[in-house]
Amino acid sequence: MAWHKHSTPPQHGRRRSAGPSSRKRMVVVVGLLGLASLGLVARAFDLQVVRKQFYQSQGDARFLRVMPIPVSRGTIFDRNGEPLAVSTPVMSIWANPSEVLDNEDRIPQLARALGVDAGELKEQLAQRSDKEFVYLRRQMSPEAAQAVLDLSIPGINGQREFKRYYPSGEVTSHVLGFTNIDDHGQEGLELAYDDWLSGKPGAKRVIRDRMGHVVENVEQIRAPKPGQDLTLSIDRRIQFLAYNELKSTLEKSQADSGSMVVLDVKTGEVLAMVNLPTYNPNALSGSQPGQRRNRAMTDVLEPGSTVKPILMAAALSSGKFTPTSPIIDTTGGHWYFQGHDIHDTHNYGLLTPTGVITKSSNVGAAHIAMQLDTGLMYDTYRAFGLGDSTQSGFPGEASGHLRIGRDWRPLEKAILGYGYGLNVTVLQLANAYATIADGGVMHTPTFIKGNDNTAKQIVSPDVSIQLIRMMETVTGPGSTGTTARIANYSVAGKTGTAHKAAGGSYAKNNYTAAFAGIVPASNPRLVGVVVVDDPKKGSYYGGTVSGPVFSKVMDGALRLLDVPPDNIGRWYVGGPLQSPDGLVGNKAPVDTPIDDAPIDGGAP
Template sequence: MSWRDRTTPMQSGPSQGRRRGNGASTRKRMVLVIGVLGLASLGLVARAFDLQVVRKQFYQNQGDARFLREMPIAVSRGTVFDRNGEPLAVSTPVVSIWANPSEVLESEDRIPQLARALGANPDEIKQYLMQRSEREFVYLRRQMNPDAAQVVLDLGIPGVNGQREYRRYYPSGEVTSHILGFTNIDDHGQEGLELAFDDWLAGKPGAKRVIRDRMGHVVEDVELVREPQPGRNLTLSIDRRIQFLAYNELKNALEQSQSDSGSMVILDAPTGEVLAMVNLPTYNPNALRASNASQRRNRAMTDVLEPGSTIKPILMTAALSSGKYTPTSPMIDTGGGHWFFQGHDIHDTHNWGVLTPTGVITKSSNVGAAHIAMQLDTALMYDTYRAFGFGNSTSSGFPGESSGLLKVGRDWRPLEKAIMGYGYGLNVTALQLANAYATLANNGVMHTPTFIKGADGEPKAIVATQVANDVVKMMETVTAPGGTATTARIANYIVAGKTGTAHKASIGGYSKNSYTAAFAGMVPASNPRLVAVVIVDNPKKGSYYGGMVSGPVFARVMEGALRLLDVPPDNIGRWYAGGPMQGENGLAGSKPPTDQPIDDAPIGDPTP
């Protein structure tokens, strides 16, 4: 064997094996690494697919839940104006301070600083937050002045934020409070016209989606979710100037007579628009917490009263419509001022002797009215009262308006019918009474009372024009010398109206010492523009008669209102309409007329 044959296997065999082994191992490792990387890549791709496609919405929602918020966009409530464009209710921007309790509690050492800025007790705030720590949103203070709220926000306390809102403000305060009502802290109407027209005034808040940082600060507006719709404005029929006049005069009258309460309603006769409505006691809607439910009640709409002698013109409308009576005939014997009917003494304050129908109105004779009532067909009398709106809501749209009470005519007993002739046995509101007089003033055509300027109603003729005009002429004598309301005269204007002084109902009958003093009238009587009703409840000092207590309020308010509205006079140089008083007031006797007002209060208990 040659040396090559001996040496070649020894030198080449093992080396070549190692090279072959190393190459195979390398390839295996490379395959393994590549396989592992491939699997990892596949896992990453699968994970990415899972995150980006399969569970994309879940994780996106989770992220949004931490940083994306939908925030309301506050809208301003519509402004309420009077008929001349003066604002009666406006919305002013405010800021409400809210917090995320858990975030604030993480900076517990700053709670005293927060409390000082809010004017609150630190311990109370801490306890409040701890009790609500599971929530993400709680109010700390609602409707702060923007400047005061900014002081709180400038502290930079984590979890404390501000939210813009609007607060209702009433420039006329207590003067218009019963008409307007008020809103709650969330700016929703609660009473009055704020409630009646809440949908119109409120508008619809918008919404936007924003990104907030962990401090709660908005860092980006993402999108507008819902377009805000501001509230719409509302123009009322109310004349703020006349409203102030009525308020001041009624307030003075109540203070002088030490009365419990009072109301005054003023209507525009040709349209039925409410020009003023005042109630006392009243309240300030800008400081609602200082008031009570009794002060917030709109008595002219919700409280009922027996109208007393103010019903007599409505009775006379039925009498003239029946054809049995005219303003001057037949003559009515008041029987010395007393008529004992079915065991009940119906009587007057004076012996008026024999009166014409006009004289019954002039002197406010209860005996005369009872005699007329008993001569009328019950159905006619009931239908007339009903047609003038008694027993029905006026449909003014005011929340909580009372319908009053009028018993069905077929159920009237004779004595009930007699006393209904002079205003007992039925209940009316001040607005109902004013609307009835406005119907007479408007030639027998009734409008639906409205608080909205220019509202188109559906007028309805309920009585013949001639009858309405005759009754108005009869009422002119009430303010003439010898009538019960000479205090309601207005220089250079003819005033037509009627007084009413009614005993107040009490437990077991009628109070002998508590009265409702009323006056209802219209001016200028030759072409009525304004109708007003004044109700004074339970006057305790001085006179309690409607002509003495309520008549002067009517005169002073109407005098100012006529001037403000530039209504031309219809009686220049004279105090009252007509010629000799004996012909005007329908007295058949020889009693001399007097320029002093007489009373019309029923004497004794009118209970059937």
């Protein structure tokens, strides 16, 4: 077929217009992309708005931590500002067990740095692998702890803490007590004032990396509140004096234990309190429970003849007795009363009430007790704090024991006159003597300097003065307490040598040797009580065992406190001597081998 030359040939190269199927595909693609975008937006909205708190908390749980901010425990000072207990910074090493176990090959290196056995360390970590926090070693020195951290072992971290340190060691241990590994008081004043001393730890929120290292401090949740300082009434110098003298005496006498308390007469403040045996609070692991007991507060004893001045307080208050009358007949040194033998170790004959104190006559004290109204005698003993806690606030303080007066049998009343049948603590006895010394005013003993405490009149000032004058004769010539004299100072006091109770009776050869005294007698400032339990070598009398301890400690204390002498040359070697008023006619031996004895040597 032929084409006309003017005809247009077919156009094979021209593109055809898009058909309906192509448009559909485009719409589908665009729609899918749009849906995907909407899905992403919806997902983002869900994550960032709807479920934001959940995922944020999940992230925080993995990297955000609340950490305590440790605080230093308050410092304890003596009355002169000398530190007795301080807190030093230490570091504790802790671990995330699972992370450490993931790097098991480094456990031997870690064990060497901690000073522990590698096998035991691995076992410890394995047993706690489900935990995230396990202490490996507490209270390391900062240098030693840093050496462990410098190993950069995954899962090993450090925590700053504080450890208690006691500069005076065993000298003040019974008063201060100690803290546990978490720095909380466990005994003594550390326990009594734990809330005051410990403060309140703070808290902060931090971000940690997967290795447990803090990479950012986010915020402080609670500000730390350091513990408050505490100033005690204790005088560290007098405390050391008492400790050294008591220790020397216990070593020489081979006694089981001993205690000494020194009180400020005008305030009731405890200037010194020592006990032996003792312990080092800086090394608790080497101590036994018996060594950690504050015997002056927790142990009780029968006071023996040291209670006779309190009996005399009742006698003088009754109006039936004066220091010089009536005359007490102790002839023969024995009084057979209700089938029992109350006896002295010498025949003192006729004695004034002062002579009963001077010679420490049990027969004389029993006669006086039986002439007193039972209610008055009981009330006087109780008023002086016998059988009741001193309310000092010291943890574990014993109250002692004194039977109600209406239950006293006649024989019991007689022997209560010379200190058997009741129990007291050393602090109770010291507080009773401080009451006599301060014009009959009783203060509540306190361990805090300047602490406001209660005070009440127990006996009249006149009775108090008479008692002090009567007790001055105890350190005069011919009495039982000459070893308690102090050069150039007047001393009023009383000895006591009591048989120890054992198995329902009284031990024949076991004694408690005591001396309680007031200085200076003319203007009392200090009271000291020394008790030595069961001296076995040499003397066992209160005057010869405990009297010298009192003399040396109180001599030093008076000079440290700048108390002026009041008795230059009197009743001391090189000076004139004054005879005590008390013996009537019969001159008894100068030294009595024992100034207390239970009836018949047995239990009342």
